[in-house]
Amino acid sequence: MAGHLLLVDDEPAVRDLLHEYFAGQGYTVSTAANGEMALAAVRAQRPDLVMLDIRMPGLDGVEVLRRLRRYDTTLPVVMVTANEDVELARELLGMGAFDYVAKPFDFSHLEQVVAAGLVHRAPSRNGAGDAIDAWAAAATAVFAASRAMPAPAQRGTGARLEDAILTAARASLAGQGAVVRSALAELRLLLAVAVALGDLSAGTRDGIAAALERLGTPHVGVSTPSA
Numbered sequence: 001m002a003g004h005l006l007l008v009d010d011e012p013a014v015r016d017l018l019h020e021y022f023a024g025q026g027y028t029v030s031t032a033a034n035g036e037m038a039l040a041a042v043r044a045q046r047p048d049l050v051m052l053d054i055r056m057p058g059l060d061g062v063e064v065l066r067r068l069r070r071y072d073t074t075l076p077v078v079m080v081t082a083n084e085d086v087e088l089a090r091e092l093l094g095m096g097a098f099d100y101v102a103k104p105f106d107f108s109h110l111e112q113v114v115a116a117g118l119v120h121r122a123p124s125r126n127g128a129g130d131a132i133d134a135w136a137a138a139a140t141a142v143f144a145a146s147r148a149m150p151a152p153a154q155r156g157t158g159a160r161l162e163d164a165i166l167t168a169a170r171a172s173l174a175g176q177g178a179v180v181r182s183a184l185a186e187l188r189l190l191l192a193v194a195v196a197l198g199d200l201s202a203g204t205r206d207g208i209a210a211a212l213e214r215l216g217t218p219h220v221g222v223s224t225p226s227a
């Protein structure tokens with residue numbers, strides 16, 4: 001599931017840190033030091049996801065996001081924010097940002113956000129078509145449910161739900177059927193626990209189950225029992 005990431009930040013230390021981490025995870029990584037360079041890199045390199053700092057001299061992240069959305073409405077853009085800019089980052093979701101992450105980085109969460117962005121990007125960039133669309137829909141349902149949980153549950157069960165669906169999606173696209181089945185079994189167990197604890201409604205669980213059922217077709221190669 002590794003893809004091409006463009007990391008945009010005016011601080012060399014931040015670019016180097018992110019480059020080292022994501023290159024070590026198997027991603028192709030490019031960097032840009034300012035907004036103008038970022039826009040040029042998107043046009044020249046066509047990355048799969050952009051990680052974009054909000055506060056930069058010259059063209060800031062808000063204006064870069066605005067221009068990227070005019071150029072490509074499907075490119076996932078993850079905004080990078082300092083703590084004081086979290087409210088602004090949330091507003092940028094309405095402008096088309098895929099998600100946001102805060103400094104200092106929680107790399108486990110950062111990897112989840114990037115992987116989710118790539119799953120959502122896949123249908124427009126990959127000829128696998130129906131199978132990838134089905135995984136994107138399932139991931140969307142799981143992430144929406146996780147983000148709606150109470151904060152303590154979101155950090156625990158919610159994070160594990162996101163990990164499970166992303167692991168299953170990556171493994172499916174790589175043809176690793178046993179890993180897919182294991183990840184989906186964990187997902188179904190976590191859904192049952194979340195409902196039993198009152199962190200998730202039965203209706204939300206059933207919506208996720210319906211999305212998972214659509215994965216149980218020959219082009220995905222996974223049989224998905226009811227949750």
